[in-house]
Amino acid sequence: MTPRIKHLSLFSIMMMLLIMVGLIQSWNVALTILNLCLISAIMTLGVNIQWGYAGLFNAGVMGFTALGGLAAILVSVPPVPEAWQAGGSRTILGLCFGGISIGIAVVTWLKTANWGKKRYWLTGAVVAAGYAVMRVTVDPGIAAIEAVEPAKTGFLGGFGLPILFSWLVGGAFAAGAAWVVGKIALGLRSDYLAIATLGISEIIIYFLKNEDWLTRGVKNVNGLARPVPYEIDLQSAVWVQTWAERLGIPVIEASSIVVKLSYAALFLSVLLVVFWLSETALKSPWGRMMRAIRDNEIAASAMGKDITWRHLQVFVLGSAVIGIAGAMLTTLDGQFTPASYQPLRFTFLIWVMVIVGGSGNNLGSVIGGFVIWFFWIEAEPIGLALMDLITAGMDTDSALRHHLMENAAHMRLMTMGLVLLLALRFAPQGLIPEGKR
Amino acid sequence: MTDFLNVLALLSNFAIVPGLAYGSQLALGALGVTLVYGVLRFSNFAHGETMSFGAMATILVTWALQARGISLGPLPTALLALPVGIAITIGLCLVTDRLVYRYYRQEKTQPVTYLIVSVGLMFLLGGLIRFIIGPNDQVFNDGTRFILKAGTFKAMTGLDQGLAIKTSQSITVVTAVIIVCVLFWFLNKTRAGKSMRAYSDNEDLALLSGINPERVVMVTWIITGALACIAGTLYGLDKSYKPFTFLQLLLPIFASAIVGGIGNPFGAIAGGFVIAFSELFVTFAYKKVLAYLLPSGFAPDGLVQLLSTDYKFAVSFMILVIVLLIKPTGLFSGRTL
Numbered sequence A: 001m002t003p004r005i006k007h008l009s010l011f012s013i014m015m016m017l018l019i020m021v022g023l024i025q026s027w028n029v030a031l032t033i034l035n036l037c038l039i040s041a042i043m044t045l046g047v048n049i050q051w052g053y054a055g056l057f058n059a060g061v062m063g064f065t066a067l068g069g070l071a072a073i074l075v076s077v078p079p080v081p082e083a084w085q086a087g088g089s090r091t092i093l094g095l096c097f098g099g100i101s102i103g104i105a106v107v108t109w110l111k112t113a114n115w116g117k118k119r120y121w122l123t124g125a126v127v128a129a130g131y132a133v134m135r136v137t138v139d140p141g142i143a144a145i146e147a148v149e150p151a152k153t154g155f156l157g158g159f160g161l162p163i164l165f166s167w168l169v170g171g172a173f174a175a176g177a178a179w180v181v182g183k184i185a186l187g188l189r190s191d192y193l194a195i196a197t198l199g200i201s202e203i204i205i206y207f208l209k210n211e212d213w214l215t216r217g218v219k220n221v222n223g224l225a226r227p228v229p230y231e232i233d234l235q236s237a238v239w240v241q242t243w244a245e246r247l248g249i250p251v252i253e254a255s256s257i258v259v260k261l262s263y264a265a266l267f268l269s270v271l272l273v274v275f276w277l278s279e280t281a282l283k284s285p286w287g288r289m290m291r292a293i294r295d296n297e298i299a300a301s302a303m304g305k306d307i308t309w310r311h312l313q314v315f316v317l318g319s320a321v322i323g324i325a326g327a328m329l330t331t332l333d334g335q336f337t338p339a340s341y342q343p344l345r346f347t348f349l350i351w352v353m354v355i356v357g358g359s360g361n362n363l364g365s366v367i368g369g370f371v372i373w374f375f376w377i378e379a380e381p382i383g384l385a386l387m388d389l390i391t392a393g394m395d396t397d398s399a400l401r402h403h404l405m406e407n408a409a410h411m412r413l414m415t416m417g418l419v420l421l422l423a424l425r426f427a428p429q430g431l432i433p434e435g436k437r
Numbered sequence B: 001m002t003d004f005l006n007v008l009a010l011l012s013n014f015a016i017v018p019g020l021a022y023g024s025q026l027a028l029g030a031l032g033v034t035l036v037y038g039v040l041r042f043s044n045f046a047h048g049e050t051m052s053f054g055a056m057a058t059i060l061v062t063w064a065l066q067a068r069g070i071s072l073g074p075l076p077t078a079l080l081a082l083p084v085g086i087a088i089t090i091g092l093c094l095v096t097d098r099l100v101y102r103y104y105r106q107e108k109t110q111p112v113t114y115l116i117v118s119v120g121l122m123f124l125l126g127g128l129i130r131f132i133i134g135p136n137d138q139v140f141n142d143g144t145r146f147i148l149k150a151g152t153f154k155a156m157t158g159l160d161q162g163l164a165i166k167t168s169q170s171i172t173v174v175t176a177v178i179i180v181c182v183l184f185w186f187l188n189k190t191r192a193g194k195s196m197r198a199y200s201d202n203e204d205l206a207l208l209s210g211i212n213p214e215r216v217v218m219v220t221w222i223i224t225g226a227l228a229c230i231a232g233t234l235y236g237l238d239k240s241y242k243p244f245t246f247l248q249l250l251l252p253i254f255a256s257a258i259v260g261g262i263g264n265p266f267g268a269i270a271g272g273f274v275i276a277f278s279e280l281f282v283t284f285a286y287k288k289v290l291a292y293l294l295p296s297g298f299a300p301d302g303l304v305q306l307l308s309t310d311y312k313f314a315v316s317f318m319i320l321v322i323v324l325l326i327k328p329t330g331l332f333s334g335r336t337l
Helices: A003-024 A027-054 A061-076 A081-111 A118-146 A165-185 A190-210 A231-236 A238-247 A251-283 A285-295 A297-302 A307-333 A343-357 A362-393 A399-406 A408-426 B002-040 B047-067 B078-107 B111-133 B150-157 B167-189 B191-201 B203-208 B213-238 B245-260 B265-282 B287-293 B309-326
Strands: B146-148
Touching: A003 A027, A003 A362, A027 A061, A027 A251, A027 A285, A027 A307, A027 A343, A027 A362, A061 A165, A061 A190, A061 A307, A061 A343, A081 A118, A165 A190, A165 A307, A165 B309, A190 A343, A190 B111, A190 B245, A190 B309, A231 A238, A231 A251, A238 A251, A251 A285, A251 A307, A251 A362, A285 A297, A285 A307, A297 A307, A343 A362, A343 A408, A343 B111, A362 A399, A362 A408, A399 A408, A408 B078, A408 B111, B002 B047, B002 B150, B002 B167, B002 B191, B002 B213, B002 B245, B002 B265, B002 B287, B047 B078, B047 B111, B047 B213, B047 B245, B078 B111, B078 B213, B146 B167, B167 B191, B167 B213, B167 B265, B191 B203, B191 B213, B203 B213, B213 B245, B245 B265, B245 B309, B265 B309
Parallel strands: none
Antiparallel strands: none
């Protein structure tokens, strides 16, 4: 079987699975799964850029995804003038102070390289003073902002721009965070990057949950503007009505199918662009250099390649792609809920996708994203049915049966862990191996 | 003078005593991470869940004991159940090593592959734990709650500020001291411990002098399992047992190990206390302290908190960042690759 036929058959099997869901469950469910498959595929491409091209382990995918979500609200939500009036300028000023003091601290640190122990104290003092000034300026501002109708707003809002812009902004946010993390942790032992990204992603989530003035925290931001039409408007449109009539489905269902299809078209175009860019990059001299660095760092640095800088480059690029996907996800959800960011769903599952799909191969990443997301969703009904079957022989009110049924949801976690371990052990190449070039 | 004593009591009650207990728990956790790193040469992401698994095993045994009406009087029953929990956790470590890690050891794979494998194991264990005990909070601390109550302390000293010491806190510190002494005795005085250190220092030389690597690895997992179970149980006794907290504990534990110098057991202990105390002192509200120390009328209105308590995990991250920037080998110069 040539690779081309294998790829084609893998993708057609995937499509058939989705069509089966459409026929058995409903087309709405099938399209929901498809949309999330597309987003997962983009995230997987981002992680693949880091892991497959350069061998960098990013344990903080969740954090970069959440930054994309933050971009979605900052770009699309209309500004809240009362909040800006109450404490906006004060808060921004304080944040500027914070930024300036970080700048001064960095300069102090760099300029005092041979001052011995004094260097630490001086930089520490600059940081402490800057922090104090920032807190004194910011705190009343934040309190004032959060006091503005806390039940409805209580935050600064965004810029009221079309939400599509946020996809780029989300990429930029994630890239910025990745640059900082990479600057600190790259060039040291490989484990440090994993630990640092794990840390930063947890902190990003804490930040989003607690900084109500920026994100409304756990009060969530609902009703984000959409890049596609609303169901209500579609239901009164003539073409949707005739179309629904011809297919023999209710208008309400038809309208939601149209909405999901438009999302799918948007996501698919982003996926194609990202895919094309990553493939081109991989085939270019830059891609060859990245793989050379991955396979033998010592030889590559002997050839004059700056490994740390190249790692930073690829880490920032990969994170930007993850950030874009994060913004797309929030766009699709139409709401921003910081509490929904779970490492399991956003870090670990993406890793399973990359490993199962085939690390180092972009096509593999895409199929990995599709397959794993599909089974992640469908594992729940399958798992419940399985548990039902296993416990069928037990008494209906047996405590063990009750316990097993109640905790069947956690089977997904175990199954995915098992899938990852088995894939790493028995098929480390994944569904579509990287192959020789 | 009374003001100063009051400040001391206040700080002890809210920062020093909890810090000692939390630091001991982190130190025990970080010791496990550091030992695995020293011998097997990878950062074990599954360590948090191993701790959780150990605590869960202990809780299940505790419940079985309580159901039979067995208790330790003033001490928590969990202490009686701990040896069984340790045995179960050691069994888990040995089984996972045999089924998962051994293959990669024989293949001599890169450390980063180990890392991913341990992440996979982390989620497998996490699912298993939630499947067995459920995702909810479990309180299994029985016996006397306090060995020193705030009211008693006030009556004893006549100060305004109370100082309370929980039984679980004192048990944590005492256990940690005993465990650390035993561990250092083992590493420095026994044959198995010496071969472990030799293997960690220089693998090839150790192999040449006839040390059996599989045996060293086995001993390491046994110690790691025991440490993880004790750390997890003590943490659960002190706070309460909730499966998801152990994923969050991973960051402070790694930070402790790295701050002290990963691969260095002494550093892990020091790192644990550094992290614990900075976490508590940075998120401590200094309002009352200042009210005592400043002349009356100057007392601040706000809480005077450097960082809100929600960010306590950010503290360990910041310390980690500072150490990575200034001295990546850690305070006590662990191994670097």
